[in-house]
Amino acid sequence: MIIVFTGDGKGKTTAALGQAVRALGRGKKVLIIQFIKNCESGEHLFFKKIQTRVLAGKIKIISAGKGFVKILGDKLPLGEHKKAAKNALKLAKKEILSGKWNLVILDEINVAVSLKLIKAADVLKVIRINQRGNLYKSARIIILTGRSAPKSFIKKADLVTEMKEIKHPFKKGAQAQIGVEF
Amino acid sequence: MIIVFTGDGKGKTTAALGQAVRALGRGKKVLIIQFIKNCESGEHLFFKKIQTRVLAGKIKIISAGKGFVKILGDKLPLGEHKKAAKNALKLAKKEILSGKWNLVILDEINVAVSLKLIKAADVLKVIRINQRGNLYKSARIIILTGRSAPKSFIKKADLVTEMKEIKHPFKKGAQAQIGVEF
Numbered sequence: 179m180i181i182v183f184t185g186d187g188k189g190k191t192t193a194a195l196g197q198a199v200r201a202l203g204r205g206k207k208v209l210i211i212q213f214i215k216n217c218e219s220g221e222h223l224f225f226k227k228i229q230t231r232v233l234a235g236k237i238k239i240i241s242a243g244k245g246f247v248k249i250l251g252d253k254l255p256l257g258e259h260k261k262a263a264k265n266a267l268k269l270a271k272k273e274i275l276s277g278k279w280n281l282v283i284l285d286e287i288n289v290a291v292s293l294k295l296i297k298a299a300d301v302l303k304v305i306r307i308n309q310r311g312n313l314y315k316s317a318r319i320i321i322l323t324g325r326s327a328p329k330s331f332i333k334k335a336d337l338v339t340e341m342k343e344i345k346h347p348f349k350k351g352a353q354a355q356i357g358v359e360f
Numbered sequence: 361m362i363i364v365f366t367g368d369g370k371g372k373t374t375a376a377l378g379q380a381v382r383a384l385g386r387g388k389k390v391l392i393i394q395f396i397k398n399c400e401s402g403e404h405l406f407f408k409k410i411q412t413r414v415l416a417g418k419i420k421i422i423s424a425g426k427g428f429v430k431i432l433g434d435k436l437p438l439g440e441h442k443k444a445a446k447n448a449l450k451l452a453k454k455e456i457l458s459g460k461w462n463l464v465i466l467d468e469i470n471v472a473v474s475l476k477l478i479k480a481a482d483v484l485k486v487i488r489i490n491q492r493g494n495l496y497k498s499a500r501i502i503i504l505t506g507r508s509a510p511k512s513f514i515k516k517a518d519l520v521t522e523m524k525e526i527k528h529p530f531k532k533g534a535q536a537q538i539g540v541e542f
Binding site for chain 2: 179181183185187188189190191192193194195196197198199200201202203204206219220221222223224225227228231232280319332335336337338339340341342343344345346347356357358360
């Protein structure tokens with residue numbers, strides 16, 4: 179099952195994280211690969227703590243990004259971001275092939291594609307692994323998050339929600355808050 | 361700060377749960393009160409495990425509902441659902457007044473209002489407690505989830521996202537899955 183959370187509103191990554199919570203509560207195994215974020219997020223801190231202290235082997239979070247791309251003071255050459263995103267996709271492929279995970283979250287992968295760090299076609303190849311016959315017994319779910327999801331992802335997905343911004347305090351000049359936005 | 365997650369698409373409750381994850385990762389204290397669900401959900405199982413084993417005193421989840429209302433074989437008299445929702449709101453008031461929580465999630469409270477289990481005006485009274493001057497030092501966030509959010513909630517909120525259904529497998533007759541939908 180392929181799920182896409184996209185749109186310009188708040189709640190895409192967090193909806194995926196909530197899905198992880200629900201799956202873990204049911205004893206399922208969850209992998210999160212973050213394509214843009216580095217290790218500085220609240221969710222990274224949380225799951226790192228959980229994975230070593232309670233749910234060993236049940237949850238893994240890999241923040242494989244290099245942080246925001248071309249915004250908020252990012253000065254890293256685009257090539258570095260590309261390299262990071264490509265490595266993240268390689269890792270995703272390896273982990274999905276391992277057959278170990280019931281839920282795989284590819285966080286901000288839509289953004290990585292829309293910024294041309296990786297290609298939609300390459301992502302679809304990796305996703306297709308998930309659907310190979312009955313190779314794996316566990317019902318497997320892949321969640322793709324991030325604004326501007328490519329049309330090919332929407333077409334491929336079983337479930338798509340658009341998080342639509344109705345009201346946002348940033349529009350009034352409010353600042354991003356630690357523990358809320360990241 | 362008041363956040364509303366509404367709309368007919370998947371990802372409202374899970375976005376709130378993800379917000380809880382992010383806040384907990386930052387050492388903040390999170391209370392979740394579920395207005396419709398009982399203790400049978402994956403998120404309940406997960407946070408119960410976490411609260412006793414890692415984050416004692418940092419996270420509390422109270423599933424105060426009586427389950428689905430008037431659908432999926434619910435035979436409980438409406439009065440019982442009303443009683444449960446009213447008690448949940450009373451509890452929310454008490455907990456918010458305690459000043460203990462940085463993030464308070466009132467899950468499916470929009471649904472409780474739209475089903476006329478509780479009144480929007482009574483919810484707004486409770487929310488207003490949160491905004492009393494500088495009574496509490498901690499930046500406080502309240503998240504209201506559920507489809508059909510009353511207009512008064514949207515008006516009061518600082519941030520509103522509509523989770524819009526673009527594609528959903530239930531439309532093709534798929535069944536709700538444990539660990540995905542609940």
